[in-house]
Amino acid sequence: MSEAVIAADLDAGPVPIPKASQGFTPAWLTRALAAPVVAVEAQRIGEGVGVLSELHRLTLAYGAGPPGPASLIAKLHASAPEVREICALYGVYEREVRFYRDVAATVELRTPEVYFSAFDPASGDCVILLEDLAPAASPDQVAGISLGELTEAIDGIASLHARWWAHPRLDELRAIMPRAAEPPYADVAENFRACLPSALEALGARGHHGLVRVSRRLAGAIEGLLSAISTPPLTLCHGDFRTDNLMFRENPEGRELTVIDWQVVMQARGPFDLGYLMGGAVPTDLRRKNEDELLRRYHGRLVDLGVAGYGFDECRLDYRRSVLFSLVYWVEGLALADPSSSRAAALFGCWAERLAAAVDDLHLESLVSP
Incomplete structure (x- = not known):
């Protein structure tokens, strides 16, 4: 185990970070939770979903004294060296710990309760003990998010x-949560161009010749698009605002949304998150019928909450840029997808269809025209 540099403040001093899930012992959990854990049952979850971290559901039993949660989700650094290298390059572990520590409590948007978190910059080890949100569930991106869920997310x-x-x-957070056009996020331009040949082949095979043309033009315009998205006024954006990270739970008071996975928080124009969600998760008919109303709702909520000097026309332009930028996610995501997976084929297929329709409907090719 390594010594934690960012960790909960406990009387016993810094709590060491487990190197692997076997380190989630009753003794370790007793220290981390400050509660008398006497037994723990660990179940690996989210395989193939929690790509950058290993997720475990821990079911706990307690001895005499004030108990902690009956179960929780342990988010541990990945074990694969190549994944750890990517995480270190992009700073994802420290960013998520810092988000929960410095930002989560400042916003109305619900995020999971954090029972303990620690990050060691020397080793890159990280652990976060999070609220178990079961039976909350995420919408199926292939089937598409519903209008009610979409409205709540917006x-x-x-x-x-x-x-x-x-x-x-x-400015204070910029070193950990940089602007979209700054390192490490700026590397997305070169990554996009490297992934483009295989993506163009896949898009052509699906008959999306318009997306092929726009993708080629985007390759030479991506830095300018990133610059526009990163020009003030800026805010904190989730950065990966898709259905897998939206957890909905039915309560007596109604449906409750919790947003998870804050590893790629960035500073950008606010509609960045909205454009990514609308470009891939929303069925085309639903988007076409409700897009203008939802965008006006988003802008109106900003104004109601005190944002000034940001007109609707500017918001709409930022939204169009952000939907276009979501094509970058498609191209780079396809390069990481398992080609033998029927689920991946269905996901990237419906995503491409929705993007193709949005590119036409919103006249996005004009944003990258010579």
């Missing part, structure tokens, strides 16, 4: 954006 992310809109503390 209201929720708008509250985050409004709270941090042009906030003076953005």
Whole structure:
């Protein structure tokens, strides 16, 4: 185990970070939770989903004294060296720990309760003990998010954006949560161009010749697009605002949204999150019928929460840029997808169809025209 540099403050001093899931012992959990854990049952979950981290559901039993949660989700650094290298390059572990420590409590948007978190910059080891949200579930991106879920997601992310809109503390957080056009996120341009040949072949095979043309043009315009998305006024954006990271749970008071996975938080124009969600997760008919109303709702919520000097026309342009930028996610994501997976084929197939329709409907080719 390694010594934690960012960790919960406990009387016993810094709590060491387990190297592997076998380190989630009753003794370790007793220290981390400050509760008398006498037994623990660990179940690996999210394989193939938690790509950058290993996820375990821990079911706990307690001895005499105040108990902690009956179960929790342990998010541990990945074991694969190549994944750890990517995580170190992009700073994802420290960023998520810092988000929960410095940002989560400042916003109305619900995030999982954190019982303990620690990150060691020397080794790159990281652990976060999170609220178990079961029986909450994410919408199926292939089937598409519903209008009710989409509306709640937009209201929720708008509250985050409004709270941090042009906030003076953005400069303080910039080293950990940089602008979209700054390292390490700026590397996306070269990655996009490297992944493009195979993506063009896949898009052509699916008959999306318009997306092939736009993707080629985007290859030479991506730095300019990133610059526009990163020009003030800025706010904190989730950065990976898709259905897998939206957890909905039915309560007596109604449906409750919790947003998870804050490893790629960035500073950008607020509609960045909205464009990514709308470009891939929303069925085309639903988007076409509700897009303008939802975008006006998002903008109106910003204004109601105190954002000034940001007109609807500017918001709409930022939204169009962000939907276009979601094509970058498609191209780079396809390169990482398992070609033998029927689920991946269905996901990237419906995503491409929705993007192709959005590119036409929103006249996005004009944003990358020579």
